[in-house]
Amino acid sequence: MSKVTALLLAGSRPGGDPFAKRYGVDAKALIPILGEAMVLRPLKALLASRNVGAVRILTQEPDLIAPVLFDDGRWSIEPSSGTIAETLEHICTDERTRWPLLVTTADHALLDEAMVDQFCAEGEGADLALGVVTRSALMKRLPQTRRTWIGFRRGKYTGANLFLLGSANAMKAIALWRDVEQDRKKGWRLLLALGWPGLLGLLRLRTLDQTLDAMGRKLGVSLRAVRLEDPLAAVDVDKPSDYELVTAILDRRA
Template structure:
């Protein structure tokens, strides 16, 4: 089944520290190994067999299609959309429309290490889920990059970090998007995020008596949706570029790939 990719390239209000460090107004235009992150991720998505169309979502998409990214404006498989207040609300307004038909894969422009293999593994793992969340275990990531610092969600049988990959299979994903919009500001604060789905689930998460898959399954049932994590076997899937140390590591990894 052909997938639409929503490529999130906006940023929070104010000056982004990474963009400022590289003399850019927009974080997605920060170069990694000589090419803007947005351009790298867009090429990866177009090289993925399951992706047929990419929508770049940002506050000012017209400001992004310059320099390394000028080619996006002329690529027929790429379009753009103006984001609104909040990531989840922006996605909810696009997913399932003519601009971005189901199923939808969501990723971010600050993920320059993304590869077609990661994209295809994510899509292959969706199965009958309405919503799937790409994750990488601490074992996988820290074995390859022991000094890398991530936000870890700790559950029974392991700790996980997000892979900035989300699969939304159909209209049944919409309640999850609405729930996401309510907790979006706390998305990196695991306890607040889990508490949204009830104190009992929060207690089990705190005491690590429930797995990540179990927690997402229970949260999904409250939303009337099948929600599951997809554990990706790629350490680099868990590394996005938020700070200078991430940037340096990404350049080293891309140089090694080359």
């Protein structure tokens, strides 16, 4: 596939983030993990991938994030809009945007090159590809972890903070995301917003792929789920227990 442009979302919550303050920093992306700002870990993984040509770091406060970044001509940093959906809509409607776009987040501290490569390879050709991890795989690896699961026929899944926007047609799905963005942790709201196709998935009458196919037909886009082989792709850093888990995993690797 042609090389993707990665969008690394490193925004902050309005009014300050108590989680960041807990670790003595002013933004979540700056929380230190084993001696370096968290944002550096997904940035390094993206730049290591043969599928990524450039990384655009998006944040409300570029002057706060820029000082911790290393020199590399392949990344840039720029202001983001108020919400994730607004930011993506702005980029997707910019005639200078080069497709496809890979979207991930600064709290994806366990992201690695292999995850990025698999996701890009298997998401190629879809208007919108979503990275997911099966409950069985993650519970086998990390039985103590707690995630938000959505059940379908033949399995439960959680998101992996990886999205591939293959074309401007993905804007149709982003517009829906904008409408339910405040409830993005409650996957059933996104399903119900799509009417019967989503409801059938919620009631576990369809598999994940069947549900996405039906959703895609309703929206006029091609949707695809990419099941990540490494279940650690589902682990982000949203709370202190996540921080302790991720730190322990990285410490063992080191």
